[in-house]
Amino acid sequence: MLRTLCVRPAGVQAVLLRRWTHNIPAIDQPLNFINGERVEAANTDKTQEFELVEPATGKVLRKVQSAGKGDVNRAVAAAREAFDVWSDMSGMERGKLMTKAAQIVKENEDDFVKAEVIDTGKPIWEARYDIQGCTETIEYFAGVAPTIMGTHLPLPGGSFAYTRREPLGVCGGIGAWNYPYQMAAWKSAPALACGNTMVFKPSQLTPITAVMLAEAYVQAGVPKGVFNVIQGEAETGTLLNLHPDIAKMSFTGSVPTGAKIMANCAKGIKQVTLELGGKSPLIIFGDADLENAAKGAILANFMTQGQVCSNGTRVFVHTSVLPQFLDILLEKTKRMKIGDPFQEDTMVGATISKAHAEKVLGYIEIAKNEGAEILYGGERVIPDDPKLAGGYYLGPCILVGCHDDMTVVKEEVFGSVMSVLPFDTEEEVIRRANNTCFGLAGGVFTKDLSRAHKVVSKLQAGSIYVNNYNVYPVGVPFGGHKMSGIGSENSLESVNHYTQVKSVYVEANDVDCPY
Numbered sequence: 001m002l003r004t005l006c007v008r009p010a011g012v013q014a015v016l017l018r019r020w021t022h023n024i025p026a027i028d029q030p031l032n033f034i035n036g037e038r039v040e041a042a043n044t045d046k047t048q049e050f051e052l053v054e055p056a057t058g059k060v061l062r063k064v065q066s067a068g069k070g071d072v073n074r075a076v077a078a079a080r081e082a083f084d085v086w087s088d089m090s091g092m093e094r095g096k097l098m099t100k101a102a103q104i105v106k107e108n109e110d111d112f113v114k115a116e117v118i119d120t121g122k123p124i125w126e127a128r129y130d131i132q133g134c135t136e137t138i139e140y141f142a143g144v145a146p147t148i149m150g151t152h153l154p155l156p157g158g159s160f161a162y163t164r165r166e167p168l169g170v171c172g173g174i175g176a177w178n179y180p181y182q183m184a185a186w187k188s189a190p191a192l193a194c195g196n197t198m199v200f201k202p203s204q205l206t207p208i209t210a211v212m213l214a215e216a217y218v219q220a221g222v223p224k225g226v227f228n229v230i231q232g233e234a235e236t237g238t239l240l241n242l243h244p245d246i247a248k249m250s251f252t253g254s255v256p257t258g259a260k261i262m263a264n265c266a267k268g269i270k271q272v273t274l275e276l277g278g279k280s281p282l283i284i285f286g287d288a289d290l291e292n293a294a295k296g297a298i299l300a301n302f303m304t305q306g307q308v309c310s311n312g313t314r315v316f317v318h319t320s321v322l323p324q325f326l327d328i329l330l331e332k333t334k335r336m337k338i339g340d341p342f343q344e345d346t347m348v349g350a351t352i353s354k355a356h357a358e359k360v361l362g363y364i365e366i367a368k369n370e371g372a373e374i375l376y377g378g379e380r381v382i383p384d385d386p387k388l389a390g391g392y393y394l395g396p397c398i399l400v401g402c403h404d405d406m407t408v409v410k411e412e413v414f415g416s417v418m419s420v421l422p423f424d425t426e427e428e429v430i431r432r433a434n435n436t437c438f439g440l441a442g443g444v445f446t447k448d449l450s451r452a453h454k455v456v457s458k459l460q461a462g463s464i465y466v467n468n469y470n471v472y473p474v475g476v477p478f479g480g481h482k483m484s485g486i487g488s489e490n491s492l493e494s495v496n497h498y499t500q501v502k503s504v505y506v507e508a509n510d511v512d513c514p515y
Ligand SMILES: NC(=O)C1=CN([C@@H]2O[C@H](COP(=O)(O)OP(=O)(O)OC[C@H]3O[C@@H](n4cnc5c(N)ncnc54)[C@H](O)[C@@H]3O)[C@@H](O)[C@H]2O)C=CC1
Pocket: 174, 175, 176, 177, 178, 179, 201, 202, 203, 204, 232, 233, 234, 235, 236, 237, 238, 241, 252, 253, 254, 255, 257, 258, 260, 261, 275, 276, 277, 278, 308, 309, 310, 412, 414, 440, 480, 484, 485
């Protein structure tokens, strides 16, 4: 089903990742990537370091230096200088270089996959799927690059106007930790295709694959400085956000941080794209194929240890099929193997950190106190392999007996916790589904497609799945409504978010004017 290639072209950073060791070149080298090379942060003292912890084992792999003000300035200056060259190239030239970068990632796919597993703790088959899918994103936008164009408007008397769709300049990107390579690819590919350059800050929890992507771009011939990576926490992100030469911010993360980024962008009248949190509904009608619906509910809740923004964590099930649905769901969830993320048959890897695992377990505790019943899971699992004893493995949790005003049903948990909520009528379930400040995604399982489309039209969310869940083809826009965000990633829509329109009026006659 999924390919693995591991052919390294000469000159590419040989990243021979070994499991469970600290001796990993891709990790041990400097992780800031400025103007075409890995560099140590220059003006950093000990207080500006953070620890890189491997979720699968809980081991500290290394300390990483945060980029300080001087480093952020250097990265933005490199991107500013590269902008003149990059934006002057034809879309065809940019597209060819991006296609080559995608090819280099494919040739080194195994290394990218291993690095992503080490960083995130997610099962290796999921990491492989992410790397492959998001490399397609780079290929897609490489194809889009030569097609970006303006319009022509004929005006009376032979005059005319035309529009140019121009890049914005240096764009800032900030990512979350659940899909580190995806965030770097989803942001850099459209930005670069449109002629922008970028400074990207991955989450401090998952710093590695963004740097590997930066190396692939340079190896492909993308000019130095076009894509830079800086490491750090909130302070570094704020420095990037506030830098006067940053024209636009593209952010993926939590609502509170998104609000800060937007407020900072307002100070400089900068454009902003926000991909934020969610508490999405998945609606299973009485006529649904229950086998598919149960698979959909698992895709909507338990991938990447439940740490997926678009998850459909409020699973509304029609009362007529609730017992049958729960039987199928339970049987499938019990079969999910928990443990070593490097084993191909593992379905549940490690939660990102001890602190996050405790937060997830805390939500389950609150749910129990508020009257929910645990049908399955919801506890810490310690794998037999002693190497994994320090990792935080949680059993995927199915909660029943839930109601809409429980904390776990209202707030984003960002972990493997599914709340099952019975419903009786279509009108009732639409009202309850929309009763949230979020609007990222939603799902409908039914064989009645006219009902499906009617419900889709009423759901307040940016992505709705009919008879499936959590798939992200690159040609389809992805973005949130309400407090889940602003703007879209992927698809031709994102070209609008990485370009600005210039209108040009051309007069064919004498100036018609009383002066
Ligand atoms: N809609 C989407 O596409 C996605 C949304 N998310 C959301 O992200 C959240 C989890 O990710 P986290 O990394 O914990 O979110 P977070 O908001 O804590 O951090 C996200 C990124 O922002 C940086 N950051 C933190 N404070 C900052 C500040 N004041 N200024 C600039 N940068 C700052 C962090 O270092 C990190 O790189 C969840 O709420 C989840 O729903 C996660 C993935 C995808």
